[in-house]
Amino acid sequence: MRNLLPAFVVAATAAFPAFGQQQDFSKVEIKTTRVSGNVFMLEGAGGNIAAIVGDDGIVMVDAQYAPLAPKIHAALAKLSPKPVRFLINTHFHGDHTGGNAEFADTAAIIASTNVRKRLENGSVHPLTGKPIPPAPAAALPIVTFDSPTVLHIDGEEIRAIALRPGHTDGDSAVWFVKANVVHLGDDFVTYGFPLVDVANGGSVKGMIDALDELLARIPADAKIIPGHGPLSTVADARKFARSLEEMLAAVAKAKKPVGVEVLAPWAPWGQGFIKAEQFLPMLLRDAK
Template identity: 35%
Template sequence: MNHSQMLHSSRRQFLRSAGLAAAAASLVPHSIFGQQADMVATARAAAANAKITLTPLRRNVSLLSGSGGNIAVLNGPDGKLLVDAGFSSSRAHIEAALNTLDRRPIRHLIDTHWHFDHTDGNEWMHKAGATITAHKNTLTHLSQPTTIAAFAYTFQPAPAAARPTDIVADDSILLANGSTVVLHHYDPAHTDSDLSVNFIEADVFHCGDTWFNGFYPFIDYSTGGSIDGMIAASSLNLARTASSTIIIPGHGPVGTRAQLKEFHDMLATVRGNVAALKAKGMALDAAIAAKPTAAFDAKWGGGSRKPDDFVGLVYQGV
């Protein structure tokens, strides 16, 4: 099957036939956020020489890590299908890593959400021949100035060539390289534009930034995210995976369903702790001082989103 023969259908059709940032905060050194003059340029500079690692996962699915969010690669005769695009400044390193598989071109790109550490490479991948698929809200945010209040930063519209043209409003599928690729749309969680990507035959599940494996997540309230949405998305991820599933988080190492369950339970417990403090009338500073994440900080507090920051995000949403 060539790229033009890839099939795109609704979730209902799939079920009938088959029977079946932010993000930027987790990738860019924490010190960068004192340099708000041009966060995008600073992040690109930091990523320009980042080491890109290619890791085979199962069947014809691999992981590219090191530039922005985790990138999944489905390789085969139809050309490469990628999930997320990383930073544009990593292009040479990404291409070199992909070429260790073979010289087939990138024919399809799926954005898990709009954040620039997942979409900054969209333009070059599109110009190299990739069709870009994303949720409709990803197109909206990439087409206009979009502010993330937590970063005190407004992202300017992406170039026209970086914007998705294959728009998903509900669950849908792609058929490529002998694989069934199921796209699930979440209700607002990390953002209002989140998709997961399920490689059915390989039993590999990319859940974007609805999972940060090993550290506290960023929740983008400015574009629809919420702590309750993150917990709900984690529940859906658990329902859509099994003990055999290889799960790709938006950030952090590839993991298992058991690790995903730990993340879900941490979110739910911290939410309950913070909500109880807020219900007592505690202001944010007092809630932070009460250390409602203390039981989890050793395991989850080592990333860019520090415990106090995470309490602030949760407090905002309860």
């Protein structure tokens, strides 16, 4: 069953061009879904947002793109009149942090140490290698962490968990313990072959290990918010990790030099944002 086309590949591709800097956001609508308790998932363009609302204010995970901030504010206002008090970034990519500065007037931005480093110093685009300029000061996380960090708000325990390098070298998952919801950032995406940002410290093997380590710690019935794609389950994320593992194994045992045909069994995965020709070099770095 591993080569079934992830159902939303086509839709997700439209929502995920190269970090969307030139994208037209005027037509984007923010769709809000209640996940569990007071935890909501907001979909627009770019990475999925998680938000928990309550009397103490709103805690948001990821911020999509800056031009979408007014629409995100409007969507949140329908849930609560309270301000966003904390914004946690799952990693530094612009489709997750582009809106940071637009929330910084009320929100303390929280992320792993490497997110701040890459936003502050600039980085390189994972696919084009072009420089990404430093982010404005207001967009930088003011609280950084490298080990699990917990927010206690409105009776909820929100654990921001720094993961080993996988999608990038600054990934975190965010676990709403009481609501039983986990935002996995881009270590789990549903658009087909994942983008693994090797230029910024990522690795396929690391992504698999990070997922395995985290999924072993959370309840089997937790609801999973992927970095991109619809609400998912722990089983979906496990299946994704196993598929990546099978791809790595296939590449490791293939005759050298390894050609793109090694990924033929997963051809449907290449109909998303990342093509087989782009994913193969990411696998080759770890296939030993």
